[in-house]
Amino acid sequence: MHLHINEIKKIKLNFIICMERTGSSMLTAMLNKNEQVLSTSEEPFLLYLYKKYNNKYNYNKHEIDILVEEFWLTSEKNLSLFYETKENLKQCLYSYLPEINFNDLCKILYLNFIPLKDKNKIDVIIDKQIKFIHYIPLIIKIFPESKILILTRNHKDVITSWKKRKLGQTQNAAYLAKVYNLNYINITNLKNIVSENLQILKYEDLVSNPANELKKVCNFFGINYFENMIEHHTQFNAYIDKMADKIEQDFLDHLKTFQSNTMKPVSTDLINEWKKVLNNKEVEVSDKINYDLDLFFHYNNQKSKYFYTFFDRLNIARAWFEKKYTIAFTFNLHYGLN
Numbered sequence: 001m002h003l004h005i006n007e008i009k010k011i012k013l014n015f016i017i018c019m020e021r022t023g024s025s026m027l028t029a030m031l032n033k034n035e036q037v038l039s040t041s042e043e044p045f046l047l048y049l050y051k052k053y054n055n056k057y058n059y060n061k062h063e064i065d066i067l068v069e070e071f072w073l074t075s076e077k078n079l080s081l082f083y084e085t086k087e088n089l090k091q092c093l094y095s096y097l098p099e100i101n102f103n104d105l106c107k108i109l110y111l112n113f114i115p116l117k118d119k120n121k122i123d124v125i126i127d128k129q130i131k132f133i134h135y136i137p138l139i140i141k142i143f144p145e146s147k148i149l150i151l152t153r154n155h156k157d158v159i160t161s162w163k164k165r166k167l168g169q170t171q172n173a174a175y176l177a178k179v180y181n182l183n184y185i186n187i188t189n190l191k192n193i194v195s196e197n198l199q200i201l202k203y204e205d206l207v208s209n210p211a212n213e214l215k216k217v218c219n220f221f222g223i224n225y226f227e228n229m230i231e232h233h234t235q236f237n238a239y240i241d242k243m244a245d246k247i248e249q250d251f252l253d254h255l256k257t258f259q260s261n262t263m264k265p266v267s268t269d270l271i272n273e274w275k276k277v278l279n280n281k282e283v284e285v286s287d288k289i290n291y292d293l294d295l296f297f298h299y300n301n302q303k304s305k306y307f308y309t310f311f312d313r314l315n316i317a318r319a320w321f322e323k324k325y326t327i328a329f330t331f332n333l334h335y336g337l338n
Contacts, residue, residue, distance in 0.1 A: 002120065003111070003119065003120065005096055005100075005104065008104055008107050008108060008111070009103075009104060010123075011107055011111075011122060011123060011124065011125055012123065012124045012125070012145075012146075012147075012221075012222065013103070013106065013107060013110070013124075013125045013127070013143055013146055014124060014125070014126045014127070014146050014147040014148070014149070014221055015126065015127050015128075015129060015132060015139060015143075015146055015147070015148045015149070016028070016039075016126060016127070016128040016129070016148075016149045016151055017129055017130075017132050017133050017136065017148055017149070017150055017151070018128070018129075018130060018133070018150065018151035018152065019130060019133065019152075019153075019158060019180065019183050019184070020130060020158075020161075020162070020167060021153070021157075021158050021161035021162060021165070021167070022151050022152060022153040022158065022203050023151065023153065023203040023206060023207065024128050024130075024151055025128075026206075026232055026266070027039075027128070027151065027201075027206065027217070028040075028041075028126075028128045029232035029233070030210075030214060030229045030230065030232040031126055031217075031221075031223075031229070032114070032117070032232075033226070033228060033229040033231070033232060034218075034223055034224065034226060034229055035118065035121045035122075036121060036122065036123045036124060036223050036224060037122070037123075037124050037125075037126060037221075037223055038110065038111065038113065038114060038117060038119065038122045038124075038125050038126070039125075039126040039127075039128060040082070040110055040113040040114070040125065040126070040127050040128065041081075041082045041113065041128070042076070042127075042128055042129050042130055042131070043074070043075060043076060043079075044074065044076070044129060044131045044132065045071050045074045045075075045106075045109060046106045046109075046142065047131070047132075047135060047138070048070070048074040049067070049070065049071070049074075049102075049105075049106075050102070050138075050142060052070075053067070053102055053105065054102045054142070055102075056102070057099055057100070057101055058098045058099060059093075059097055059098055059100060060097065060098065061090075061094055061097070064090060064093045064094060064097070065090060067093070067105075068086055068089050068090050068093070069086075071089075071109060072086060082113050082114055083112060083113055083115070084112040084113075084115050088112070088115075089109075089112050092108065092111075092112060093105075093108060096108060102142075103142075103143065107125060110125045110127065111125070123222075123223065124221055124222065124223050126221060133183050133184070133186050133187075134183070134186060136148065136186060136187075136190060145197075146197070147197045147198070147199070147220060147221060148197060148198050148199075149199050149200075149201055149217065149220065149221075150187050150198070150199070150200045150201070151201050151203065152184060152187075152200060152201070152202055152203065152297050153202065153203035153204070154203075154204065154271075154272075154274070154299055155177060155180045155181075155286055155290045155293065155294070155299075156274035156278060156283060156286050156287075157203075157270065157271070157272065157273055157274050158176075158180055159173060159176045159177060159180065159274065159278065159282070159286055160273050160274040160277045160278060161270075161273075162176050163176070163277065164277070169318075169322060170315065170318075172311075172315045173278065173281070173282035173285055173286055174285045174286075174289065174308070174311070174312040174315040174316050174319075175315035175316070175318060175319045176286075176319075177285060177286035177289040177290055178289055178315070178316045178319035178320060179319050179323060180286075180289075180290060180293075181289050181290050181293060182319065182320065182323045182324075183323075184293050184297075185293065187200075187296075188292070188293070188296050199216075199217075199220045200297065201213060201216075201217060202297065202298075204271050206266075207266050207267060207268050207270075207271065208268055208271070210230045210266045211227070211230060214229060214230060230266060231265070232266070233264055233265055284304055284306040285306060285308070285312055287301050287302075287304045287306070288304040288306045288308070289316070291303060291304065
């Protein structure tokens, strides 16, 4: 990467915020087929680094070395697949010394994702992130000009996918439905964000009419639309093949299983998959928990007369307790100690 700092300052930083199993990896792969765009894998480093580095403007090499080690420690994925090496990152950051503000620092860290991509043509960085759904006000505070795309999907299909992938602390439908609710309820509470900086995209619309919906996404982010962006799987598969010798086989096998749908063409096959998987009780409890969200996101849902069982209430409370206190603990541990 050979971008001047003034070129980096001009790059826009935007976000896709969502839950797991909502089609975010597919959308990211589509966007990465555009040479103007760098859409990165989910690493919440900017929140981890914010408190310590937000008001810092001058660095030396020793401080950069420490920062890079801290960046690596915050990693939640296998950086060897989507990221440059530590040494390359250090050398890149050294080249911008001594003056780097926090926004520029974050952009430089993002630009070292996907090392096979030419960064000299990048106009827009789009970070696809799951954890940020709980910290949207802070993201807006740090990057007030950023645009935020909310990606959602029918809660019953998300629960179905979670159950199939064995995600979550338990496979109980009431627990998973409440986890979904606790994530997306944050969207309904957004009062102060400028409307033109926020857009909602439904997974069902994207896979049913990919060209039309992708054009809307590109227009929202201020980038060009190209027809070949819909053929996302071709580039994703090629990238995995090129990077295969740099990652452990177990992780590669896991990736191919977990992201199996990203390696296939766009399809509507998984819309309403819940009808084949969930029983009536699981459907009813999920509909009851997420009735208000269904209204907000314009999903069909009749008001349920279902009465929670004792075990439903126990799992709902468990989801609430784990999410609320895990989020608070994570925030205080990582952000409060820096």
